Amino acid sequence: MYRNLFAIPRRDRDREWVYFCGHSLGAQPKAASSYVRRVLEQWAWEGVQAYFSDRAHWVDYADRLREKLAPLVGASPASIALAHTLTTNLHLLLASFYRPTARRFFLLIERQAFPSDRYAVQSWATWWGYPEAVVELSELVPSTEAIVAQIEALGERLAGVWMSGVHYLTGQVFDIAAITQAAHRVGAWAGWDLAHAVGNIPLALEAWDVDFAVWCSYKYLNAGPGAVGGLYVHPQHHGHVPLLAGWWGNQLETRFAMQPHFDPAPDARAWVHSNPSPLSLAVLEASLDIFARLDLPAYFEAVRSLHQRLRGQLQALPFVEVVTPPQSHGAQVSFRLKVKDPRQAFQSLLSAGFCVDWREPDVIRAAPVALYNLPDEVDAFAEAVAALDPTHG
Numbered sequence: 001m002y003r004n005l006f007a008i009p010r011r012d013r014d015r016e017w018v019y020f021c022g023h024s025l026g027a028q029p030k031a032a033s034s035y036v037r038r039v040l041e042q043w044a045w046e047g048v049q050a051y052f053s054d055r056a057h058w059v060d061y062a063d064r065l066r067e068k069l070a071p072l073v074g075a076s077p078a079s080i081a082l083a084h085t086l087t088t089n090l091h092l093l094l095a096s097f098y099r100p101t102a103r104r105f106f107l108l109i110e111r112q113a114f115p116s117d118r119y120a121v122q123s124w125a126t127w128w129g130y131p132e133a134v135v136e137l138s139e140l141v142p143s144t145e146a147i148v149a150q151i152e153a154l155g156e157r158l159a160g161v162w163m164s165g166v167h168y169l170t171g172q173v174f175d176i177a178a179i180t181q182a183a184h185r186v187g188a189w190a191g192w193d194l195a196h197a198v199g200n201i202p203l204a205l206e207a208w209d210v211d212f213a214v215w216c217s218y219k220y221l222n223a224g225p226g227a228v229g230g231l232y233v234h235p236q237h238h239g240h241v242p243l244l245a246g247w248w249g250n251q252l253e254t255r256f257a258m259q260p261h262f263d264p265a266p267d268a269r270a271w272v273h274s275n276p277s278p279l280s281l282a283v284l285e286a287s288l289d290i291f292a293r294l295d296l297p298a299y300f301e302a303v304r305s306l307h308q309r310l311r312g313q314l315q316a317l318p319f320v321e322v323v324t325p326p327q328s329h330g331a332q333v334s335f336r337l338k339v340k341d342p343r344q345a346f347q348s349l350l351s352a353g354f355c356v357d358w359r360e361p362d363v364i365r366a367a368p369v370a371l372y373n374l375p376d377e378v379d380a381f382a383e384a385v386a387a388l389d390p391t392h393g
């Protein structure tokens, strides 16, 4: 769709990959280097003055970018903050929201949740003295009804639900609104990992009444390796839950008064600890300026249709098992190869120029990204899979 605005990664000097790994690290917007150069020049010319100069004004660069990000998460700019990285933001928000009692301490997470989420949630359960608090969903690809039933079964013993908007392994999109409502009905909160969701599927965090969420920006947001992450806190919680404080969460008006007491920002920025790097924000801005050109509903339809083009061809093959559910998906198609040596088959797809990835124990993930991938690439990949020899690898 906007392929010429991206640098498509290369296998070697002369050949591009068919790059289907935007679920892991999005392609680089070509404009990123000029956005970063601008920050480098501001630094070279202005030094520390760039934080408050009319031209650069880094002091609220992250705050200004919230306007550009807000439509992608479906929240008012005040409810989001750009800072830190996903796991750090998750810890900061669990510190605020996980307040277990002897009666209500269980935490419900997905089956095969991303390891970092699992470690974070488990560490808070252990920290509070409830090491057995983390409960997994019973199925890897559950229906919404099954998830709601598990929430209801835990009932008033459930402290919170921590899930991904899109499961990193299976590519399943969860019904954030219905699951959040079910959590609220039993008096629990619902928080969401949007690493694979933001920029990939439509989100309406505020309308869905989500309590809090975190994301990274290096996947479908194309903001580069280790890019600045984001967090969302529902307005009803601003100022009403305890938080771990840092100076960048102090409101801007008094931040540089260097007072001994914390004077929190009135919104989600209160959770920010440290000054974010303008270099990292610049890459994110380059990418958000591309998203600003899109008709978002039409774009998300294009994402779905590229996925369906790929899954349709793959599931017609007798030795392919598509894991991603047919209706609940974004870009990513997760599948298993029922061949003699699936790992070897994956390697041969890589050698043929298809950049997809392997996740243990046996899942291949391929994400055609409508921003920069083409239907022809989808067809070529499906042909390469079809040409595998199931008796071999």
Ligand SMILES: Cc1ncc(COP(=O)(O)O)c(C=O)c1O
Residues within 6 Å of the ligand: 085, 086, 087, 088, 114, 116, 117, 164, 168, 193, 195, 196, 216, 229
């Ligand atoms: C679903 C999910 N959650 C969490 C993370 C961890 O992100 P970070 O390294 O930014 O903390 C990732 C990274 O790929 C992820 O895919």
